[in-house]
Amino acid sequence: MSDILPITDRTRLRRAPQRGAFDRETLYAILDAMPLCHIGYTLNGSPIVMPTLQWREGDHVYWHASSAARGLRAALTQEVCVTVSLFDGLVLARSAMHHSANFRAAMIFGRPQEVTDPDQKVEKLKNLIEHFYPGRWDQLRPMTEQEAKATSVLSLPIEEASAKIRTGGVQDDEDDYSLPIWAGVIPLSLQMQPAIPDPRNLPDVEMPDHATYFKFG
Amino acid sequence: MSDILPITDRTRLRRAPQRGAFDRETLYAILDAMPLCHIGYTLNGSPIVMPTLQWREGDHVYWHASSAARGLRAALTQEVCVTVSLFDGLVLARSAMHHSANFRAAMIFGRPQEVTDPDQKVEKLKNLIEHFYPGRWDQLRPMTEQEAKATSVLSLPIEEASAKIRTGGVQDDEDDYSLPIWAGVIPLSLQMQPAIPDPRNLPDVEMPDHATYFKFG
Numbered sequence: 001m002s003d004i005l006p007i008t009d010r011t012r013l014r015r016a017p018q019r020g021a022f023d024r025e026t027l028y029a030i031l032d033a034m035p036l037c038h039i040g041y042t043l044n045g046s047p048i049v050m051p052t053l054q055w056r057e058g059d060h061v062y063w064h065a066s067s068a069a070r071g072l073r074a075a076l077t078q079e080v081c082v083t084v085s086l087f088d089g090l091v092l093a094r095s096a097m098h099h100s101a102n103f104r105a106a107m108i109f110g111r112p113q114e115v116t117d118p119d120q121k122v123e124k125l126k127n128l129i130e131h132f133y134p135g136r137w138d139q140l141r142p143m144t145e146q147e148a149k150a151t152s153v154l155s156l157p158i159e160e161a162s163a164k165i166r167t168g169g170v171q172d173d174e175d176d177y178s179l180p181i182w183a184g185v186i187p188l189s190l191q192m193q194p195a196i197p198d199p200r201n202l203p204d205v206e207m208p209d210h211a212t213y214f215k216f217g
Numbered sequence: 218m219s220d221i222l223p224i225t226d227r228t229r230l231r232r233a234p235q236r237g238a239f240d241r242e243t244l245y246a247i248l249d250a251m252p253l254c255h256i257g258y259t260l261n262g263s264p265i266v267m268p269t270l271q272w273r274e275g276d277h278v279y280w281h282a283s284s285a286a287r288g289l290r291a292a293l294t295q296e297v298c299v300t301v302s303l304f305d306g307l308v309l310a311r312s313a314m315h316h317s318a319n320f321r322a323a324m325i326f327g328r329p330q331e332v333t334d335p336d337q338k339v340e341k342l343k344n345l346i347e348h349f350y351p352g353r354w355d356q357l358r359p360m361t362e363q364e365a366k367a368t369s370v371l372s373l374p375i376e377e378a379s380a381k382i383r384t385g386g387v388q389d390d391e392d393d394y395s396l397p398i399w400a401g402v403i404p405l406s407l408q409m410q411p412a413i414p415d416p417r418n419l420p421d422v423e424m425p426d427h428a429t430y431f432k433f434g
Contacts, residue, residue: 009261010260010261010263010265036302036304038255038257038266038268038300038302039266040255040257040264040265040266040298041264042259042264043227044226044227045296046227046296046298046326047257047258047259047264047295047296047297047298048227048257048298048324049255049256049257049266049298049299049300049324050300051255051300051302051320051322053318078264079262079263079264080264081257081263081264081265081266082266083255083266083267083268085253085255085268087253087407090349090431092350092353092428094357094358095357095358095360095364096342096343096346096354096357096360096364097360097361097364097367097368099346099349101270103268105268107265107266109263125313126313128313129313129316132307132316133309136309137313139398140311140312140313140398141311141312141393141396141398143312143313143314144314147312147313147314150314151314169413169415169416170415170417172415172417176358177417178419179358179419180419180421180422181356181357181358181422182414182415182418182422182423182424182425182428183414183415183417183418184412184413184414184415184418184424184428185412185413185415186409186410186412186413186428186429187409187410187411187413188407188408188409188410188433189407189408189410190304190405190406190407190408191405191406191407191408192403192404192405193403193404193405193406194404195401195402195403196386196401196402196403196404197399197400197401198386198387198389198399198400198401198402199386200389200394200400201399201400201401202395202396202397204397205397205398205399206399207399207401208399211309211399211401211403212403214307216405
């Protein structure tokens with residue numbers, strides 16, 4: 001497996017891709033920093049963009065869905081685009097033109113496959129739980145066969161993909177730096193707030209460390 | 218203009234849409250809470266999901282792009298799906314099955330139009346700046362004709378759209394509430410960090426109030 005991903009017609013979508021936009025390390029860091037993804041496919045000829053959560057294992061991304069979901073069946077039979085974006089900041093420049101946003105975005109193209117082997121599917125669902133909450137799977141009420149059947153797991157190999165990142169400060173036209181206009185960057189980040197315990201928790205259960213394990217960004 | 222949006226094949230995509238999923242008030246609140254959107258279209262037969270910023274004016278959403286961007290031209294000639302999602306929390310249940318995420322998502326379907334009138338385009342770009350930073354437009358170095366030409370503005374009427382929201386606490390199977398497993402919700406929100414002034418700001422400029430005006434969520 002190469003560390004550099006191939007440049008294709010689909011991955012060359014934005015102008016002037018910067019250095020590093022096609023290496024796996026850059027791409028994986030984005031996928032690992034943000035589970036929310038947006039999956040694009042077509043349904044009856046129309047594009048659909050569906051938000052869901054992804055997790056990465058090696059050179060594949062995974063997501064799951066209700067086996068009864070209509071979008072799922074469409075996504076199984078065609079090419080999809082999985083996009084993961086982090087909105088990292090607002091950039092206020094001295095001209096409207098140079099206002100911008102800091103962001104990291106990864107796009108992966110390909111044809112998903114369903115994980116059909118029942119044992120492998122349960123293993124993947126375990127990995128999903130453990131990805132967010134290490135150690136939690138073994139503490140949970142075990143998954144029933146019916147629950148596993150009601151859930152579908154999809155995988156997509158990271159073979160055709162690209163990343164784009166804007167980071168850093170304001171880039172104004174040279175002449176504009178002499179203007180008395182405040183410019184700067186306002187960083188943004190997805191942050192966890194204090195946990196809200198379920199009111200029906202038994203009196204002796206304490207919040208496990210894994211409840212605040214995941215770090216976004 | 219009706220307050221209730223029509224239910225179509227595309228907007229009925231998810232199972233069991235809850236009450237309120239098709240009223241404009243619910244939809245507009247989501248669009249106004251999160252400028253980051255993901256636009257889906259197809260390019261050479263493949264779906265593409267592109268992140269960008271949207272803003273709403275009345276019953277239209279708008280976005281802008283470099284006039285030279287390849288994706289833009291494709292998006293002008295076809296149906297698109299614009300999805301806006303907020304990732305509001307992690308839901309930790311007593312079984313793997315009932316783990317979930319709190320979220321708000323809006324999907325809008327339709328064919329975008331380009332704002333071609335030069336004056337109207339500048340007006341829209343002003344609205345974009347003012348949407349984020351009220352009062353800033355008049356403080357900026359004025360936009361040049363060349364800058365306006367280099368930017369394209371697209372609009373999409375909010376005619377076919379739907380929202381889906383998951384909010385609140387854990388929903389476990391009744392039998393599982395007796396288990397000694399911690400359950401709860403971890404709220405998430407996109408938060409502004411302290412602004413980083415541009416090092417080349419003139420000594421006498423102060424950070425305007427509008428630099429921290431926008432509220433996410």
